[in-house]
Structures are given as structure tokens and as C-alpha cells.
Amino acid sequence: MSVTHHPSPELLAGFAAGTLDAGEHLAVAVHASGCPTCRRFVRAVEGIGGSALEAVEPVAMKAGAFEAVMAQLDRSPPRPTARADSFTDDDLPDILRHYRIGRRRGVAPGISMRPIELPGPSKSRAFLLRSEPGTHMLEHTHSGIELTCVLRGSFSHEGGRFGPGDFDFGDETLDHQPIVDDGEPCLCLVAMTGDLRMNGFFGRLISPFVRL
Amino acid sequence: MEWAKLIGRVAEGDREAFRRLFEHFAPRVKGLMQKAGASSGDAEEIAQETLLAVWRKAAQFDPVSAGASAWIFTIARNMRIDAVRRAARTSAVDHDAELDYLVDPAEPADDAMARNDEADRVARALSSLSEQQSMAIRLSFIEERPHPEIADVLGIPLGTVKSRIRLAMNRLRALLDETK
Numbered sequence: 001m002s003v004t005h006h007p008s009p010e011l012l013a014g015f016a017a018g019t020l021d022a023g024e025h026l027a028v029a030v031h032a033s034g035c036p037t038c039r040r041f042v043r044a045v046e047g048i049g050g051s052a053l054e055a056v057e058p059v060a061m062k063a064g065a066f067e068a069v070m071a072q073l074d075r076s077p078p079r080p081t082a083r084a085d086s087f088t089d090d091d092l093p094d095i096l097r098h099y100r101i102g103r104r105r106g107v108a109p110g111i112s113m114r115p116i117e118l119p120g121p122s123k124s125r126a127f128l129l130r131s132e133p134g135t136h137m138l139e140h141t142h143s144g145i146e147l148t149c150v151l152r153g154s155f156s157h158e159g160g161r162f163g164p165g166d167f168d169f170g171d172e173t174l175d176h177q178p179i180v181d182d183g184e185p186c187l188c189l190v191a192m193t194g195d196l197r198m199n200g201f202f203g204r205l206i207s208p209f210v211r212l
Numbered sequence: 213m214e215w216a217k218l219i220g221r222v223a224e225g226d227r228e229a230f231r232r233l234f235e236h237f238a239p240r241v242k243g244l245m246q247k248a249g250a251s252s253g254d255a256e257e258i259a260q261e262t263l264l265a266v267w268r269k270a271a272q273f274d275p276v277s278a279g280a281s282a283w284i285f286t287i288a289r290n291m292r293i294d295a296v297r298r299a300a301r302t303s304a305v306d307h308d309a310e311l312d313y314l315v316d317p318a319e320p321a322d323d324a325m326a327r328n329d330e331a332d333r334v335a336r337a338l339s340s341l342s343e344q345q346s347m348a349i350r351l352s353f354i355e356e357r358p359h360p361e362i363a364d365v366l367g368i369p370l371g372t373v374k375s376r377i378r379l380a381m382n383r384l385r386a387l388l389d390e391t392k
Contacts, residue, residue, distance in 0.1 A: 007385070009313075009378075009381035009382065010381065013349065013352075013353040014353060015379065016289075016294055016353070017289065017354050017356075018289035018290065018293045019248075019353070019356060022297075025293075025312065026312070029312040029313070031312060032313075033315055033316040034316045036330075036391065037388070038331065040316065040330060040334055040388050041385060042279070042313075042383065043277075043282075043330070043331075043334050044283060044334045044337055044338055044384055044388060045290075045349065045354075045384075046278070046282050046286050047278075047279065047282045047335070048278050048283060048336050048338065048346055048350050048353075048354060049283045049285035049286070049289065049332060049350075049354050050278075050280075050281035050282030050283070050284070051281070051346070051350065052285070052350045052354045052355060053237070053240050053241065053244055053281045053284060053285050053288075054240070054281050056240050056243040056247060057243050058239030058240050058242070058243050058245045059239055059242045059243040059246055059252075059262075060239055061238050061239055061256060061259060062256055065238065065256065065259075065260055066231065066234055066238075066261065069234065069263055069267075070227070070276075071258050072264055073227070073230075073267055075263070076235055079378070089245055093316050094314065094316050095311065095312060095314065095316070098308075098311045100311075106389060118295055119297050120297035120300050121296065121300035122292070131283050133390045153292050199344075201291050203250060206380075208348065
């Protein structure tokens, strides 16, 4: 697959630094896991993180810190916790296997979604969005930021055509009308940011793109 | 001193090597975390957890694809994400950040030569950045300093900070792409 749309360098650097909001973090993680070019960029920023570590003014550890860590060396490490039980769709990228994904529900004709439980505090919510071929999304603008990573199928809008692995960024400056391409259903991971309190019930926030 | 070699020895259970790594890196992880806004207590905890993870994961360290300090940086970063997630206790999901940085297994397997090649490209790109450019990226993303401080450190007008950062990022991206 040839990926032509990538996250911005700012998002990639934030991902490398570990400072993104949980929803943004997931969207970039999914893209990067399948995009060698972006992984290289992330690695470069991690390299800068390494230099920062070398250059930073050390701050003395508390008395007894070393002994406290030594005391734990022989304890067997906890296995990385991952949640694979909730999940049955084989076509999803591996990273998503570690997330808890809710049941599918219809949101509009030809469109269904599955919410993804985010592991940390997040201004955004993340979900899988599945659209039938040929679905016209209603014309919409964003009241927050919307990050989309295509997992399967494709859609097109003024910004071009977005196929598997492609990453789309939308914000309030955009006004677009995506159309799901013919052929197969389009499955996307979407992370949307917006302040619920400021926007009222969150249906309003994502509506009319998705009715929840 | 070769940190990568020490990590190799730690992988074999050498506690003296571990002590030296701890003494060098724990205070630096703590310093970097504090710089990026963590409280002294949180920074201390992340530094301890990071070094403990260095002990446990030492065998996974691949000196071909990353430098020792970059590797330890990624561990510290993951520990910090985990700490933020734990503190928020937003849900029952207990999820290690480490898992988010894995490569999709559907990607072509990368052998040692490919990894070496990749690491070279990254290292070349980083060394082609000017001091100011890598500093701009570091201050903005790794240390998360506010723009007035970045202007101060770099000795540039506040109004130009944003464009400097963007330029540095675009240059890094171009450097990484053009070697294709």
C-alpha cells in the first residue's frame, strides 16, 4: 500500500515525545505502525530526546532510590497488560488489539461506529467508523480537530483520495464533504477533539458527520 | 564510557554495570521530567521506574537501531504516559504505552542490515540539522518549554519562534525523505 497522506511533523514529534492527547496519540500510533517514513521521523525525534537526556542538568535522586530499585530487580516483572479479549475483527491493525472496542452501532444510513475506550485522559473520543461504498457524508465543518486514519477502503474529498494507511487532519478551517469510494466499505479510525461542555451534548459536536 | 556496552552487561545480570547506568541516567531522567513539567515526586518515581525497566528490558536493547540514551528516553517517555494514564483512572483499561509504539507485524520484516540502514539515515539527518534547529525541536517538544523561554534560549525574537520550530521540523522531514 502506498501511503500518501501523513500526520504533520508536529503531531509526529508530539507522539515521539509522548505528549499527545490519548485520542490523537492513538490515531498517530496506528498510522506510524504501518508507515516506515513516519516511524523514521519519530525515531529522529526520539534521538533528540536522547540528546536532551544527555544535556539536561541532572537532579539528584532521593536518598535510598538506588537501593529501592535494587530491591525490586529480582522480582518478576509484570507482563505488559493488554486487552485482546474484547476483540474479534481480524482486519484491524495490531495496535488496536490492545484497546477495548465497543459494540457496533448504526449512526446513519450506511454508516456505523464502534467506540474505542481510551486508556488515558482525553479531550477527544476515538471510534472506528465504517461506511458503505458510495456513502456521501454530509457537508460538514469541524468544531474541534478530527484525525482520521484509514484502515480499509478509501474516501475522497477536496484534499485528495485517502486509502489504507493514509492520515487525514481536519479542523474548523476546513469545510469538506467526503465521499466513500466505490468498491468496498471504508473503515477508519477517527479521533475527534472538542470540548464537550463548550459544545453541549456531544452529538452536536460530531453531528452531522456522525449521529450518535 | 560506552553506555551501550553497559546495557549489554546489564542484560547478563551485571549489577555493577546497572549501578553505573543508574547513577548516570536516573538523575537525568528526573531532570528532564521536571523540565517538562513533572513534579519532583513524579519525576523521581518515573526515573526509578525507568531504570527498573532498563534492567528488565536490557536484553531487548538493540544498539544497531538506537543509541543508549535515545532508548532510555523512550522508556522514560512510556513510563510517563503510563503514569498520566494511571493518575487519570478514567477507565478500567490498563494499557501499557509501550504497546503503542510497536510496528505492525504486517510490515515487511526488517533484518539487521535494514535496521542499520535506517539508523544511519536517522543519524545522518540529525547530524545535518543545525545546532539551533535540533535545539528548537528539543525545547519545544521534548522539554515542552513555552515560546518566550525558547526565544530566550535561542536568542531570537519571540515572534519568530513558531516559524523556527516549523522550519526545523520541515528540514528534518526533508532530510529523512531525500535519502530515499
